[in-house]
Amino acid sequence: MEDTSTRSESESPPEESADPASDGSDDRTSPDDGESAAGEGDQSAAGEGDDPLTGDIDDPTTADAEGTRADETDIEALRERVESEYDFDDFGPSDMAQMSAEEWDAAFDPETWITGDRLLERVDAELKSRIATRDVFGVLERVREDGEERILVYSDEGYAIIRPTGEVRGEGTVLRDIEPVVALAAMESYEVPEPPENWSLPHPDSVPEGSGEFGNLVVQAVAAVQVLAGAALLVASAVADLGTIVAPAMGVVFLFVGLFLFAMVANARLSDRFRSEEYRDRLRALREAKERPGFVPVEDGVVTDEDAGATERDRED
Numbered sequence: 001m002e003d004t005s006t007r008s009e010s011e012s013p014p015e016e017s018a019d020p021a022s023d024g025s026d027d028r029t030s031p032d033d034g035e036s037a038a039g040e041g042d043q044s045a046a047g048e049g050d051d052p053l054t055g056d057i058d059d060p061t062t063a064d065a066e067g068t069r070a071d072e073t074d075i076e077a078l079r080e081r082v083e084s085e086y087d088f089d090d091f092g093p094s095d096m097a098q099m100s101a102e103e104w105d106a107a108f109d110p111e112t113w114i115t116g117d118r119l120l121e122r123v124d125a126e127l128k129s130r131i132a133t134r135d136v137f138g139v140l141e142r143v144r145e146d147g148e149e150r151i152l153v154y155s156d157e158g159y160a161i162i163r164p165t166g167e168v169r170g171e172g173t174v175l176r177d178i179e180p181v182v183a184l185a186a187m188e189s190y191e192v193p194e195p196p197e198n199w200s201l202p203h204p205d206s207v208p209e210g211s212g213e214f215g216n217l218v219v220q221a222v223a224a225v226q227v228l229a230g231a232a233l234l235v236a237s238a239v240a241d242l243g244t245i246v247a248p249a250m251g252v253v254f255l256f257v258g259l260f261l262f263a264m265v266a267n268a269r270l271s272d273r274f275r276s277e278e279y280r281d282r283l284r285a286l287r288e289a290k291e292r293p294g295f296v297p298v299e300d301g302v303v304t305d306e307d308a309g310a311t312e313r314d315r316e317d
Contacts, residue, residue, distance in 0.1 A: 078102065095180065113186040116164045120151055122185040123162055127153060127178075128195030134279075136177050139201070139286060145303035152298060153178055156285050159296045161303060171295070204280040204287070209273050216265050223261030230254030 082103045086095050114122065130136040138155040151162040158172015160179075166186050168179050184190045233251030297304050 113166060114188060115166055115186070117149075119166060119182075119186055120149065120162070120164055122192045123151055123182055125192045125195050126181050126185050127151070128199040129193045130181065131201065132196050132199040136174075136181070137201070137279075137282065138174050138177075141298075141301075143298050143301050143303055150303060152296070154292060154296045156282055156293060159293075161297075201283055201286070204283040207276055207280050207283070209276050216268060219261055219265050223258045223265070226254045226258030226261065228258075230256075230258060 082099070086099070113119075124140070127136060127140055131138065131140065136153070138153040138159075141152045141154075143150050143152045143161070145161070145163075148164065153160045153162075153174055155172075155174055158170060158174035160168055160170035160175045160177075162168050162178065162182055166182055168175065168182050170178070185192060230251045230253070233247050233254065237248040237251065292298060
């Protein structure tokens with residue numbers, strides 16, 4: 001009988017591993033582990049846009065809406081400041097020159113502007129009123145361009161053509177006078193006055209020498225009183241011994257004041273006479289001209305300017 005107890009330990013069979021799944025764990029990853037890692041990555045990517053406090057997802061349109069509200073608030077504040085600084089009931093070229101582009105856009109909302117034939121009717125009435133009060137010097141006509149009606153205003157110093165869209169083109173002082181008129185007439189809130197029946201430019205011979213004669217008479221009366229008072233004080237100081245220097249000094253002051261007022265009245269009358277004569281000369285020049293000035297691009301009631309889409313400012317640029 002063979003004795004097996006003497007077999008060496010080296011000949012014993014190797015022991016099997018107790019955990020067969022642990023083999024190759026360092027070199028490979030199980031499919032389940034890969035799916036778990038991918039799922040965690042998707043959840044992490046999806047949660048990057050979440051609000052850590054509320055859990056809400058950031059919406060790009062929210063920031064845009066907040067920016068729009070901020071812009072509207074700024075425009076409203078600018079509009080209130082413009083309305084408080086400018087008197088739109090007496091809006092003229094000087095006010096337009098002072099306004100910036102931002103103030104203009106805030107004061108005149110393009111979405112509320114009046115256009116079309118209604119705008120032309122309002123501009124026509126406003127211009128007639130201003131021509132009657134001498135705020136605008138020019139001849140008012142209706143012309144056509146590309147089959148559409150236009151308003152033409154011209155004088156010896158320029159012209160302006162107004163489109164139903166509110167665009168104004170031209171040159172000279174007439175253009176500067178017409179632009180604010182069109183802007184006001186395009187505002188719904190502005191009330192256009194009713195023009196008088198005899199609104200056109202007057203006849204040269206009917207223009208008075210000057211205006212404000214009643215005011216000149218009042219100033220002359222005051223000046224006369226000052227001169228008489230000064231003369232009386234000087235005579236009294238020379239005839240009677242008043243024993244003071246106050247009386248003659250006041251007499252001299254009264255005389256100087258009276259003479260200054262007389263000189264002011266004389267200067268005002270000369271200025272009025274000069275302006276009236278200049279106004280009559282311009283009226284005669286318009287009446288004696290058998291046709292429009294050569295710089296007005298209109299023939300037979302039709303606009304003939306090749307550069308019809310450009311304004312004077314566009315040409316300068």
